[in-house]
Amino acid sequence: MSSRDTYDVAVIGYGPTGATAANLLGRMGLRVLVVERDPDVYSRARAISTDEEVMRVWQSIGLAERLQQDMLPDRPLTFVDTDGVPFIDLKVTSRGAGHPPQQFLYQPAVDQVLRDGVARFPAVEVLLEHECLRVVPKGDEVEVMMADLRTDTFTRVRASYVIAADGGSSPIRGQLGIGYSGRTYTERWVVVDTKKRKEWDGHDRLRFHCNPARPTVDCPTPLGHHRWEYPARTDEDEQTLLREEEIWKVLGAQGITPEHVEILRAVIYSHHVRVADRWRVGRVFLAGDAAHAMPPWIGQGMSAGVRDMANLCWKLEAVLRGRAPDALLDSYQAERKPHVTEVTRRACFVGRIITERNRFVVGLRNHGLRALLRLPGASAVVLKLSWIPDARYEAGFFAKGGSAVGWQIPQPWVFDDAGATVRLDDFLGGQWAVLHIGTPPAGTQAWAASGARAIKITEPTLVHWMRRKKAETVVVRPDGFVYAASQSGQTLPAPPFATSTRTGVPA
Numbered sequence: 280m281s282s283r284d285t286y287d288v289a290v291i292g293y294g295p296t297g298a299t300a301a302n303l304l305g306r307m308g309l310r311v312l313v314v315e316r317d318p319d320v321y322s323r324a325r326a327i328s329t330d331e332e333v334m335r336v337w338q339s340i341g342l343a344e345r346l347q348q349d350m351l352p353d354r355p356l357t358f359v360d361t362d363g364v365p366f367i368d369l370k371v372t373s374r375g376a377g378h379p380p381q382q383f384l385y386q387p388a389v390d391q392v393l394r395d396g397v398a399r400f401p402a403v404e405v406l407l408e409h410e411c412l413r414v415v416p417k418g419d420e421v422e423v424m425m426a427d428l429r430t431d432t433f434t435r436v437r438a439s440y441v442i443a444a445d446g447g448s449s450p451i452r453g454q455l456g457i458g459y460s461g462r463t464y465t466e467r468w469v470v471v472d473t474k475k476r477k478e479w480d481g482h483d484r485l486r487f488h489c490n491p492a493r494p495t496v497d498c499p500t501p502l503g504h505h506r507w508e509y510p511a512r513t514d515e516d517e518q519t520l521l522r523e524e525e526i527w528k529v530l531g532a533q534g535i536t537p538e539h540v541e542i543l544r545a546v547i548y549s550h551h552v553r554v555a556d557r558w559r560v561g562r563v564f565l566a567g568d569a570a571h572a573m574p575p576w577i578g579q580g581m582s583a584g585v586r587d588m589a590n591l592c593w594k595l596e597a598v599l600r601g602r603a604p605d606a607l608l609d610s611y612q613a614e615r616k617p618h619v620t621e622v623t624r625r626a627c628f629v630g631r632i633i634t635e636r637n638r639f640v641v642g643l644r645n646h647g648l649r650a651l652l653r654l655p656g657a658s659a660v661v662l663k664l665s666w667i668p669d670a671r672y673e674a675g676f677f678a679k680g681g682s683a684v685g686w687q688i689p690q691p692w693v694f695d696d697a698g699a700t701v702r703l704d705d706f707l708g709g710q711w712a713v714l715h716i717g718t719p720p721a722g723t724q725a726w727a728a729s730g731a732r733a734i735k736i737t738e739p740t741l742v743h744w745m746r747r748k749k750a751e752t753v754v755v756r757p758d759g760f761v762y763a764a765s766q767s768g769q770t771l772p773a774p775p776f777a778t779s780t781r782t783g784v785p786a
C-alpha cells in the first residue's frame with residue numbers, strides 16, 4: 280500500500296449526504312475518497328423539498344445559486360378536506376437564513392449538481408461502482424476494504440476518519456453492530472412521479488388531501504415534474520396498485536387525466552422512524568439516512584443529512600489539521616441527535632394530521648383548525664410548533680452562558696471589505712468570527728490571536744437579533760452557530776483552540 284492510498288476522510292455513499300460532505304471537505308482542501316456502489320445518480324426522485332437552512336449549507340460550498348435554478352421556491356401549502364375545501368392554508372415564512380424558506384426540488388437533479396460540484400476539488404477522488412465491504416480500525420486510521428464491481432477485484436485504503444453515508448440500510452452500521460431503534464410503519468405508500476403536460480387548478484401548490492378514505496399528497500416539483508403520494512389500503516396488493524389504470528383512478532379523483540401528466544414511475548415505500556443508537560464508533564461516523572430515518576411529511580430526511588455534514592465537516596477539519604482535540608467530534612451526535620429527534624416528532628405529527636381515518640376526529644380537526652387559523656398570528660404559531668424546529672442546538676460544543684449560545688445567527692446581506700453587497704456567510708468565509716455591536720469586549724484579543732476576525736456589526740437585522748438575544752457580542756463557529764456570547768461589560772470566554780484560517784481551495 281502506498282501513501283497515495285491514505286486519505287484524510289473516506290466517505291462511503293454518494294447520495295446527498297455523501298456528496299455534500301465531499302464538497303465541504305474538498306473545499307477545505309482535505310484529501311477525500313468517496314466510495315459509491317452504484318454507477319450513477321439514483322434515478323428515483325425521493326426528496327421533493329428542502330428549506331432555507333439547507334440552502335445556506337449548499338451556499339457554503341458555492342452551489343446554492345446553481346441548485347436554485349432547478350428548484351421552485353415558496354409554493355403555498357394547503358390541507359384540504361374530502362370536498363377539496365382548504366382547512367389549513369399556509370406559506371412557510373422566512374427565519375432569516377437568507378434563502379427562500381422552502382424550495383421544491385427534484386432529487387436526481389440536486390444529486391447531479393452536488394456531484395458536479397465535487398469535480399472542482401482535485402483532492403477528492405470518487406470511485407463509482409465500488410462497494411465498501413468493511414471498515415476496520417487500525418491504530419489512528421481506519422482501513423476501508425472495498426470491491427471494484429467492474430473488475431471483481433478487492434482494494435484496501437486507509438483514512439483518518441470515515442463518514443458512513445451509506446443510506447438507511449447502512450451496511451457499515453450493521454457491521455459495527457449499531458442498533459437502529461424505532462419502527463417501520465406497516466402502511467405502504469405509493470409514490471408516483473409524473474411529467475406535467477398541461478396545467479390545472481392548484482398545480483403550483485403543495486396539497487395534502489386529508490380524505491380519510493384515501494389521504495393523498497400532491498406536490499409541484501421542478502423541471503416540469505409533479506408528485507403524488509397515497510397509502511395502499513390493506514386489501515390492495517402492490518402489483519395492482521402500480522398498474523397505470525389503478526394510478527389513473529386515484530389521480531382521476533382529483534380531476535387529473537393523461538392530458539395533464541405523463542406517469543414516469545410509481546414505487547411503493549414504507550416510512551420509517553428510526554435513529555442510530557450511536558453516531559460515532561471510534562473514527563467512523565454515521566450520517567444521513569444511515570443515522571436516522573423519518574417520514575417525508577415536512578421534507579426533512581435529506582435535509583437532516585445535509586445538516587449533519589454542516590455540523591461534522593468543520594470539526595473534522597479542525598481535528599485533522601491538529602488544531603482541535605479528537606473529543607470535539609463527540610459533539611456531533613450531542614448536537615445533531617436531539618434536533619433530528621425533534622424534526623422526526625414533528626414529521627410524525629404532520630403525518631397524523633394528513634392520515635387521520637376516524638371521521639369524527641377528522642370533523643373536529645377540520646373545524647378546529649379552520650377556526651384556529653382565522654385568529655391573527657395563529658399561522659405563525661402553527662408553523663413554529665409543527666414545522667421545522669429552530670436552528671438551535673441545546674447542548675454540545677458551546678461555551679456556557681448567554682441566551683444566544685447554541686443558535687444559528689441569521690444571514691442578512693452585508694457590505695464586504697470592498698463595499699460590495701454579499702451574504703453574511705460569504706463574508707465570514709466559513710471561519711470563526713467575533714461579531715460585536717459596541718466596542719469589542721475584553722477577551723476579543725485572545726480570539727484575534729487564535730485566528731478569528733473581530734467584526735463590528737451595524738446591519739440592522741443582525742443588531743436587532745443580537746439585542747433580542749441579549750448579546751452585545753457573539754462568537755460564531757464556522758457553521759454559523761453561536762459558540763459564546765457576552766453582554767456589555769462581560770469578558771468573552773477564551774478560545775477553546777486555535778481557530779486560524781484553514782488552507783482551503785476556493786470554489
Ligand SMILES: Cc1cc2nc3c(=O)[nH]c(=O)nc-3n(C[C@H](O)[C@H](O)[C@H](O)COP(=O)(O)OP(=O)(O)OC[C@H]3O[C@@H](n4cnc5c(N)ncnc54)[C@H](O)[C@@H]3O)c2cc1C
Binds near residue numbers: 577
Ligand atoms: C418518497 C420519499 C420522499 C422523500 N421526500 C423528502 C423530502 O421532501 N425532503 C427531504 O429532505 N427528504 C426526503 N426524503 C428522504 C431522502 O430521499 C433521503 O433522506 C436521502 O436520500 C438520504 O440521503 P443519504 O445520502 O443519507 O442516503 P442515500 O440517498 O440513500 O444514499 C446512500 C448511498 O450509499 C450507497 N451505498 C450503500 N451501501 C454502500 C456500500 N457498501 N458501498 C458503497 N456505497 C454504498 C448507495 O448506493 C447510495 O447511493 C424522501 C424519501 C422518500 C423515500
